[in-house]
Amino acid sequence: MSRKVINNMGRCSQIFQPVNIAPKDAPVKADVSKSYKHMVDAGIIRKASTGMYTLLPLGLRVLEKLTDIVDQEMLKAGAQKILLPALTSEKLWKKTNRLTQAGRELFTLRDRHNNSYVLSPTHEETVTDLISIVGPLSPKSLPLRLYQISSKWRDEMKPRLGFIRGREFIMKDLYTFDAGPEEAKITYDIVNKAYENIFKQIGVPFTKALGSTGIIGGSMSHEYHYSTDVGEDTVLSCSQCDYHVNENATEESICPSCKSSLVKDNTIEVGHTFLLETKYSEPLHATYHSGHGHKPLSMGCYGLGMTRLIAASVEVLSTDQELRWPVALAPYTVCVIPPKAGSKEEIASPHVERICEILSQSNVDFIIDDRTNLTIGNRLIYSRKCGFPFVIVIGKLATGSSPLFEFHDLTSPKREDVSIETLFSFFNNQDTKSTEEIKREATIAS
Ligand SMILES: [Zn+2]
Structure with missing residues (x-):
């Protein structure tokens, strides 16, 4: 994983990224x-x-x-x-x-x-x-x-x-x-x-x-x-x-x-x-x-x-459908998706700041999809299209007293609901350990 801090935090709303939306039935050029x-x-x-x-x-x-x-x-x-x-x-x-x-x-x-x-x-x-x-x-x-x-x-x-x-x-x-x-x-x-x-x-x-x-x-x-x-x-x-x-x-x-x-x-x-x-x-x-x-x-x-x-x-x-990067080269390693504005999940928004802090402390570069007028689903589609290796969603499970976050690992690929502590350990041990190993260790410790 890249530990290089270059413009560490990006915002999707501000990036110059002219995407190409080809019509569904457009012929694929040979x-x-x-x-x-x-x-x-x-x-x-x-x-x-x-x-x-x-x-x-x-x-x-x-x-x-x-x-x-x-x-x-x-x-x-x-x-x-x-x-x-x-x-x-x-x-x-x-x-x-x-x-x-x-x-x-x-x-x-x-x-x-x-x-x-x-x-x-x-x-x-x-x-x-x-x-x-x-x-x-x-x-x-x-x-x-x-x-x-x-x-x-x-x-x-x-x-x-x-x-x-x-x-x-x-x-x-x-x-x-x-x-x-x-x-x-x-x-x-x-x-x-x-x-x-x-x-x-x-x-x-x-x-x-x-x-x-x-x-x-x-x-x-x-x-x-x-x-x-x-x-x-x-x-x-x-x-x-x-x-x-x-x-x-x-x-x-x-x-x-x-x-x-x-x-x-x-x-x-x-x-x-x-x-x-x-x-x-x-x-x-x-x-x-x-x-x-x-x-x-x-x-x-x-x-x-x-x-x-x-x-x-x-x-x-890559697959025919989706772009994939080597984790070490991805334009951003992580994409963070905050709740949709005006939704029931919006009360979980304060967690965004804590997650950004964790990523910054771990020297992991990330982008926030701050286009909160869009649904979480639409922003997840965008994230996959760009091939960001890891996506963290602050959604429904983040609203309770022991909040969990949707963690998408596009490299394996899998989706899990994890605590903030698990996120912290994952990004601090990313170079050597998988999420399974970290969770196993966390279970043994507790
Ligand atoms: Zn030989």
């Missing part, structure tokens, strides 16, 4: 995934033009939560955050021979002096040129690990499924510089460990597969995949051991380590790591003082598709 449909319908994203989307307030909160997880893990992996310009001179892309390779997938433009630029889909050239200009580096400054989280562009032939294959997207890209191949491999292992930590915190099942080095190049690569029918990648997994490989990176028909059969799975690639060696540092002269003159740095590059990861996790977790 090329629309459930994540895209849910995210547009619930006012999380909005299409701006082909393959380009606006992240609305709730969508941006999700990105901020993911950014927080990624920043923490990058920091632990010894990386420093920077921000490179979006435009890269075409001259640099010519030096590494990638301008023609990438071809029409690049967005390009010219300035008033007729200089050509690439709207960068990735930044190996820019960052290596930076190191070249400030270099040769001292061996003491190595390893050097620099990353950024920024918008990237790719002029896809067929943009589809919203952020799963967009033309503008947000990516985390890390570039590492080491003295030699052995040191670079140590960095590679550290970063892959960080990636595993990131994916574990998000909580959606993932597969780490051997990847092809493709246009990025290099000597070794691993990919991180989410399994879903709409995925355009195919991962082959051994039926007996932990061997996984992207179909495009192998000719094998059986597992090379245990000779068992390989099973195909449709997936979306959400992260990719490359050991590059000197593919970029040599042509761009990014070097260090080796004691025997200047030597090219051994590099690695590591991508994480932030907006794609958000869409893909929704794709994996």
Whole structure:
């Protein structure tokens, strides 16, 4: 669960959330995934033009939560955050021979002096040129690990499924510089460990597969995949051991380590790591003082598709009818629904404040559905549509002398009537315990 306090309390009445209410018999478009449909319908994203989307307030909160997880893990992996310009001179892309390779997938433009630029889909050239200009580096400054989280562009032939294959997207890209191949491999292992930590915190099942080095190049690569029918990648997994490989990176028909059969799975690639060696540092002269003159740095590059990861996790977790988030990324963890104005339950309204206090003390971010002109039922429907993982309703059972609150856990999913003490324990132990465990303990204690 996210403990990040960002605009901790929200109010539904004030959120800019243009929801899409499609007519019941509207035909479902063939090329629309459930994540895209849910995210547009619930006012999380909005299409701006082909393959380009606006992240609305709730969508941006999700990105901020993911950014927080990624920043923490990058920091632990010894990386420093920077921000490179979006435009890269075409001259640099010519030096590494990638301008023609990438071809029409690049967005390009010219300035008033007729200089050509690439709207960068990735930044190996820019960052290596930076190191070249400030270099040769001292061996003491190595390893050097620099990353950024920024918008990237790719002029896809067929943009589809919203952020799963967009033309503008947000990516985390890390570039590492080491003295030699052995040191670079140590960095590679550290970063892959960080990636595993990131994916574990998000909580959606993932597969780490051997990847092809493709246009990025290099000597070794691993990919991180989410399994879903709409995925355009195919991962082959051994039926007996932990061997996984992207179909495009192998000719094998059986597992090379245990000779068992390989099973195909449709997936979306959400992260990719490359050991590059000197593919970029040599042509761009990014070097260090080796004691025997200047030597090219051994590099690695590591991508994480932030907006794609958000869409893909929704794709994996949602049902056809309802949006579901990883709890760690949900725009708000809890939605609190106070009684309807003018109803018999309205006398229970003072409990709202106590519940908000408990959530604030537990560092749980929440939103209050303060549109008390609406029935509880209607607001519950809204809550489910947005996919808030937990909903607390102050309703009929909250009016008595020992008040109980409706607690909806959309992750399991289940609904229970619980006391304020149970709510308190649940949100203070959320990272480790289920409601059952807490209730069992509470029963034993009393
Ligand atoms: Zn095997």
